């Protein structure tokens with residue numbers, strides 16, 4: 480009798496495109512936990528096909544005979560496949576794969592934040608038109624259940640503030656530079672070897688990956704799509720060991736690449752940049768490849784979500800969970816974020832107020848501090864503290880300054896003027912403080 484019931488279970492067929500780091504993690508998860516997964520959805524789960532350009536390299540995971548193929552049509556044109564997992568990454572051909580899959584009536588699961596952030600409307604519209612679901616929990620925060628809680632669990636709230644450490648690679652680099660004094664390039668190489676970094680790691684270190692994830696969070700949290708070109712995005716490549724040491728020793732702070740989105744009087748502040756976070760703040764202890772999103776809702780108050788933000792198995796956990804969610808309700812309509820947004824305007828970075836850390840590299844000679852403070856004072860920027868490293872005469876040294884609250888456009892203008900001064904020998908670095 481037991482056997483008879485089992486045989487009658489519906490089978491859901493999955494096609495996986497992209498058998499790289501995360502694709503291998505998905506296969507490993509299915510191999511490891513298939514009985515558990517089938518039990519949860521009360522269906523038979525069958526990984527029918529895996530497509531990749533390279534089907535000869537050993538990924539260290541067991542694959543059933545006949546499952547591997549190099550032809551994407553073996554998934555997209557197979558009528559028996561219900562769910563397509565896209566883990567190729569990048570814009571094309573990933574976009575065409577996803578659109579074709581949906582056109583052919585297949586549900587889609589993807590971790591591709593770059594694609595979602597750029598082609599959001601096209602992808603969601605296609606899902607709606609074709610009456611299929613598209614799920615992307617793994618696209619933000621790796622293994623952290625993050626998007627479903629924001630979209631569903633916090634649906635009763637107006638989201639007011641989002642602060643996120645949402646790039647594992649950048650956080651790994653900053654953590655290792657601070658804890659072990661390692662240089663930037665060495666740590667980046669490590670992050671790549673661990674499978675955390677994007678195919679093009681400039682996406683991680685220049686802040687683009689964080690920005691793409693913030694775009695998705697803003698859609699879900701505020702119901703607004705803001706193109707990446709419309710907000711300030713700055714990475715971590717200008718952060719030096721001097722910055723990290725000064726932040727720790729003199730300010731009791733750590734440097735984190737933060738995604739920030741908050742709404743005030745219908746105006747959305749949205750930006751990505753390195754930020755000095757006080758050691759006492761919850762986000763300061765988010766280290767290595769871990770990610771965290773701190774948000775505030777008008778009903779729930781503050782919420783913190785934390786976990787592994789990148790890597791093969793944590794990310795696979797989210798991808799497989801999306802598949803199970805679809806299997807449980809294939810008819811669920813596609814709805815993401817509030818249908819009407821409270822956002823009337825996106826604030827320009829130049830109008831943002833913050834405290835600033837400045838590292839100015841200047842010759843150690845009389846009159847330098849006087850000239851710099853003159854520029855700052857003319858632009859209504861008040862200095863909270865200043866210190867300078869010792870140097871031999873005639874040598875350029877870092878001067879560290881922290882300002883009181885100031886207007887970004889004034890600070891940018893001041894830096895422009897300071898960097899034109901004859902005794903200034905390198906571009907000034909600026910890091911905003913978390914207010």
Ligand SMILES: NC(=O)c1ccc[n+]([C@@H]2O[C@H](COP(=O)([O-])OP(=O)(O)OC[C@H]3O[C@@H](n4cnc5c(N)ncnc54)[C@H](O)[C@@H]3O)[C@@H](O)[C@H]2O)c1
Pocket residue numbers: 496497498499500501502530531532533551565566567568569572590591592593617618621674675676677678788789790791794
């Ligand atoms: N690595 C992570 O920690 C992580 C975490 C979250 C999200 N993601 C996202 O997941 C996706 C996959 O990332 P990854 O790290 O597994 O990348 P990866 O480079 O390890 O894997 C991509 C795979 O796709 C294959 N591929 C490339 N072009 C193809 C094509 N035309 N047809 C079929 N296969 C093709 C490649 O051969 C490779 O095996 C990306 O969108 C990435 O942004 C990655």
Ligand SMILES: N[C@@H](CCO)C(=O)O
Pocket residue numbers: 618619620621645646647648649675676677683688788789790
């Ligand atoms: N490259 C990304 C992968 C996870 O999205 C990161 O380091 O966070």
